Amino acid sequence: MIQFSAITRIFHMGDQEIHALDHIDLEISSGEYVSIMGPSGSGKSTLLNIMGLLDKPDSGRYQLDGRDVTDLTETEQAQVRREKIGFVFQSFHLVPRLTAAENIELPLILTGISPAERKAQVEEALHAFDLSERAQHRPAELSGGQRQRVAIARATILRPTALLADEPTGNLDHRIGSEVMALLEDLHHAGTTLIVVTHDRELGSRAHRRIAMRDGQIVADEQ
Amino acid sequence: MKLRDTLQFSFKTITSYPTRSFLIILAMALGVAAVVILTALGDGARRYVVHEFSSIGTNLIIVLPGRAETAGNFPGATMGQTPRDLTLEDARWLGQLPQIRRYAPLNVGAAELAGASRLREVTVLGSTANFLPIRHMQLAQGSFLATGSEFSAQIVLGAKLAEEFFPDGNAVGQRVRLADRRFMVSGVLARQGETLGYNSDEIVIIPINHAQALFDTTSLFRILLEVRNRNDISSAKQAIRETLIQRHDGEDDTTVITQDAVLSTFDRILRALTLGVAGIAAISLAVAGVLVMNVMLVAVSQRTAEIGLLKAIGAPASDIRRLFLTEAAWLSLTGAIFGFILGHLGSLLIRLAYPQLPAWPPVWASLAGIVVALATGIIAGLLPAARAAQLDPVKALSGK
Numbered sequence: 001m002i003q004f005s006a007i008t009r010i011f012h013m014g015d016q017e018i019h020a021l022d023h024i025d026l027e028i029s030s031g032e033y034v035s036i037m038g039p040s041g042s043g044k045s046t047l048l049n050i051m052g053l054l055d056k057p058d059s060g061r062y063q064l065d066g067r068d069v070t071d072l073t074e075t076e077q078a079q080v081r082r083e084k085i086g087f088v089f090q091s092f093h094l095v096p097r098l099t100a101a102e103n104i105e106l107p108l109i110l111t112g113i114s115p116a117e118r119k120a121q122v123e124e125a126l127h128a129f130d131l132s133e134r135a136q137h138r139p140a141e142l143s144g145g146q147r148q149r150v151a152i153a154r155a156t157i158l159r160p161t162a163l164l165a166d167e168p169t170g171n172l173d174h175r176i177g178s179e180v181m182a183l184l185e186d187l188h189h190a191g192t193t194l195i196v197v198t199h200d201r202e203l204g205s206r207a208h209r210r211i212a213m214r215d216g217q218i219v220a221d222e223q
Numbered sequence: 224m225k226l227r228d229t230l231q232f233s234f235k236t237i238t239s240y241p242t243r244s245f246l247i248i249l250a251m252a253l254g255v256a257a258v259v260i261l262t263a264l265g266d267g268a269r270r271y272v273v274h275e276f277s278s279i280g281t282n283l284i285i286v287l288p289g290r291a292e293t294a295g296n297f298p299g300a301t302m303g304q305t306p307r308d309l310t311l312e313d314a315r316w317l318g319q320l321p322q323i324r325r326y327a328p329l330n331v332g333a334a335e336l337a338g339a340s341r342l343r344e345v346t347v348l349g350s351t352a353n354f355l356p357i358r359h360m361q362l363a364q365g366s367f368l369a370t371g372s373e374f375s376a377q378i379v380l381g382a383k384l385a386e387e388f389f390p391d392g393n394a395v396g397q398r399v400r401l402a403d404r405r406f407m408v409s410g411v412l413a414r415q416g417e418t419l420g421y422n423s424d425e426i427v428i429i430p431i432n433h434a435q436a437l438f439d440t441t442s443l444f445r446i447l448l449e450v451r452n453r454n455d456i457s458s459a460k461q462a463i464r465e466t467l468i469q470r471h472d473g474e475d476d477t478t479v480i481t482q483d484a485v486l487s488t489f490d491r492i493l494r495a496l497t498l499g500v501a502g503i504a505a506i507s508l509a510v511a512g513v514l515v516m517n518v519m520l521v522a523v524s525q526r527t528a529e530i531g532l533l534k535a536i537g538a539p540a541s542d543i544r545r546l547f548l549t550e551a552a553w554l555s556l557t558g559a560i561f562g563f564i565l566g567h568l569g570s571l572l573i574r575l576a577y578p579q580l581p582a583w584p585p586v587w588a589s590l591a592g593i594v595v596a597l598a599t600g601i602i603a604g605l606l607p608a609a610r611a612a613q614l615d616p617v618k619a620l621s622g623k
Contacts, residue, residue: 054535054616075539082537093532093620097239107536109228154536 001161001193002028002051007060009046009216020046021057022216028209030161033185033194035207043216044197045166051195052085052164053077065161082111086155086192088184090167092147094139094154100146101126101135104153111158125153129183145176152183162193169203181206224542233549237557240522244554247511247518251558251596252565254508258592259566259584261504263573265497267582272493274581276486282324282453283357283482284460286317286446286467307471308442311431316466322450322459327354329445330434336427338399339388345381346426347401349434357449360423365395365410368430376433378406382414383424401429402437456481501588505595511558512599519551519607523614530611531619540612547608548601555600559593566592 009021020043028034036044049055050062053069062070069080094103101122108118126132129149139147148168155163165184169177181203188194198204212220224232237244288309311328318326330349335342348354352370355362364385368377378399385394385408397408406429415423435441450459460479467477523530530543566584573582 049617052535054620075541078534078537078539078542081535085537087535089620093528093535095529095532097236106533109232110224110533110536110538110542112225112228 001030001065002026003063004050005061005063007050007057007062009043009050009055010058019043019216021050023060024216024218026211026218028193028195030193031188031191033188033208034196034211035204035209036195036197036211036213037199037201037204038213038219039199042213044213046216047213048164048166048195048197051162052087053081082107082158084161086158086160086163088148088152088155088163088165088168090170092139092151092171094147094150096139099136099138100131100142100150103139103150104157106154107158121157125157129153143176144172145179148172148176148180149183152180152187156187156192160192162195163187165194165196167198168196169198169200177203224538224545229542229545229549230553233546234553236546236550237553243518243522244557247515247554248558248561250511250514251508251555251600252562254504254511255559255562255592255596256565256569257504257507258501258595259563259589260569260573261500262497262588263566263570263582263584264580265493265500266585266588267573267580269490269493269497270581270583271579272489273486276482276489282450282456284448284450284456284463285480285482286313286448286463287444287478287480288442289476289478307474307476309446309477310441310443311435313467313470314443314446316470317446317448317463320459320462320466322452322455322462324449324451325353325357326446326448327351327357328431328443329354329447330431330438330440331444332434332438334402334437336384336388336399336401338397341388343384343387345384345401347434347437348426348428349431349437350428351431353449354428354447357447360415361413363411363413364392365408367410368428369409375430376404376406377409377430379410379412379428380408381412381422381424381426383422384427385411401427404433404437406433453483456483497585497588501591508592508595508599511555511596512603515551515554515600516603516606518554519547519604520610522550523547523607523611526611527614527619528622530614531616531621534614534616535620543614544608544612547611548604551600551604551608552597555596555603558600559596562596563589563593 004024004026007021007024008019011018011020024047036047038044046055050057053072057070060070061068064080064084069077072080095106098106104125105118105122108121113121126135129152131146131149131153134142134146139150142150163184168184169180172180184194184196185206196203196207204210208223210220210222211218286309288307314326314328317323327350332347332349333344334347336345350368352368355367363382367379369375378401380388380394388394388399389397394408394411399406399408412423429437448459448463450456460481463479464475464477468475471477533543566589570582570584573580
């Protein structure tokens with residue numbers, strides 16, 4: 001479903017050019033569980049951002065579900081993000097003034113779903129992620145694990161085909177981190193393509209396919 | 224994103240930052256209130272002046288002897304003539320014109336009033352029975368000069384004079400002496416205070432023939448004419464001029480003033496003044512607009528991560544822009560509504576404190592205040608909203 005051909009992303013630091021991604025060719029099929037590992041600055045986050053259409057490559061082509069999405073307009077990209085991609089971040093990125101339920105509801109509002117239907121879907125998600133008790137709490141009143149569960153609920157409420165997680169356990173202790181990973185893996189078992197960026201070897205090794213990066217290049221791709 | 228959701232979402236944002244929102248709303252409200260109150264004051268002053276003039280009578284035409292010339296030379300002076308006097312006969316002729324409902328000749332002078340062992344100098348008006356209705360005056364006691372009794376020795380006292388001379392309130396029927404003539408008090412004027420600078424509580428009114436004899440003159444100070452219909456004023460003015468020219472051997476040696484002209488001049492001046500103060504008050508709205516822009520810019524940088532997130536979960540730039548614009552619109556709209564209420568309360572207080580000043584805010588000012596506040600807020604929101612919409616999602620998410 002994800003097809004990168006010669007994707008290159010260059011950042012400029014002063015007069016120096018940094019090849020965050022250097023002619024990456026990569027193909028990920030639907031329903032895969034992939035981990036992307038590498039030291040910081042190896043380009044793994046940039047790879048994820050381009051996959052999620054948050055960032056544009058300087059050259060190369062990107063095909064998502066058979067459609068070339070490299071040159072989409074900003075609005076079209078937003079629509080693809082909304083429909084196909086779910087993001088999970090290291091720092092959760094919950095809106096602090098909204099309750100757990102309202103945070104989960106956000107993508108539904110953006111899509112323009114009616115309030116009654118939104119309510120039903122949010123209820124369902126809260127129940128599925130064991131957050132019903134916490135529905136009316138704001139992020140500040142939630143534990144780290146709960147916050148990440150809210151974020152995952154939000155990322156999956158529109159049933160995206162791919163779930164992109166950038167260091168999803170980076171701000172959580174080991175036990176909670178494992179629980180969150182188990183939750184993501186459950187979603188994978190249910191059919192979602194799961195792509196996890198991490199520098200944690202143990203977490204990364206849980207994936208069925210493990211990609212290692214260094215200096216903007218893929219140095220290992222193990223099944 | 225649906226409009227209703229956009230409105231709801233941005234409204235919720237405003238309620239989430241109560242202090243910040245309160246301060247902007249306050250600034251907007253003060254701006255709108257300033258517009259409303261200042262225009263209420265300006266328009267109140269206009270209504271006050273118009274009312275004062277109307278109390279003299281807007282259907283009034285005043286004829287005075289002599290011609291106001293700007294050329295510098297006095298008419299007739301070169302031929303050794305003085306301008307012709309206005310006489311009672313002139314007044315009677317003018318009173319016959321079809322447009323005229325009634326007329327009152329007027330003489331003014333000063334004389335000593337004596338009675339009840341008191342003595343003082345008073346302003347004496349000589350006129351006829353019609354003077355009372357033409358000048359919209361009221362009697363407190365007794366009767367005014369009777370119609371057709373120009374020669375009877377009646378006198379009408381101003382309220383204050385009646386009080387001074389006859390503190391017991393039994394002025395009517397008493398005998399007084401004005402200069403060397405004896406009069407009987409027929410009535411007392413109701414108290415009316417100052418009207419445009421002269422106090423009608425300290426005058427006496429006597430029949431015109433007595434006044435002319437008293438001041439030893441045959442000419443009139445003024446002729447007051449009341450037109451039947453306001454629309455007839457210009458035709459009446461024309462007819463008056465023609466009549467007088469004819470009666471004065473073709474000489475145009477009188478001045479005809481309509482109250483209407485004076486009134487409309489004041490009206491225009493004070494309307495302009497009201498617009499002026501509205502403009503000054505609008506500056507405070509502009510200041511509030513700058514404040515909205517400043518606060519919205521701060522909000523964009525405070526909420527960078529949130530904007531990044533909204534983009535990541537699929538909000539197009541247009542949605543983000545609309546969210547911030549609606550937020551600015553909410554703030555200014557709420558401010559405008561509170562300002563409207565505050566302004567009307569302020570005007571009410573002014574009316575309570577100064578009952579003679581009809582400080583009603585004009586409708587146009589209230590509407591303009593609200594519309595300008597809303598427009599300023601939205602314009603002020605344009606730049607911050609555009610900035611938010613253009614944020615790069617990757618940088619925004621990492622908080623850069």
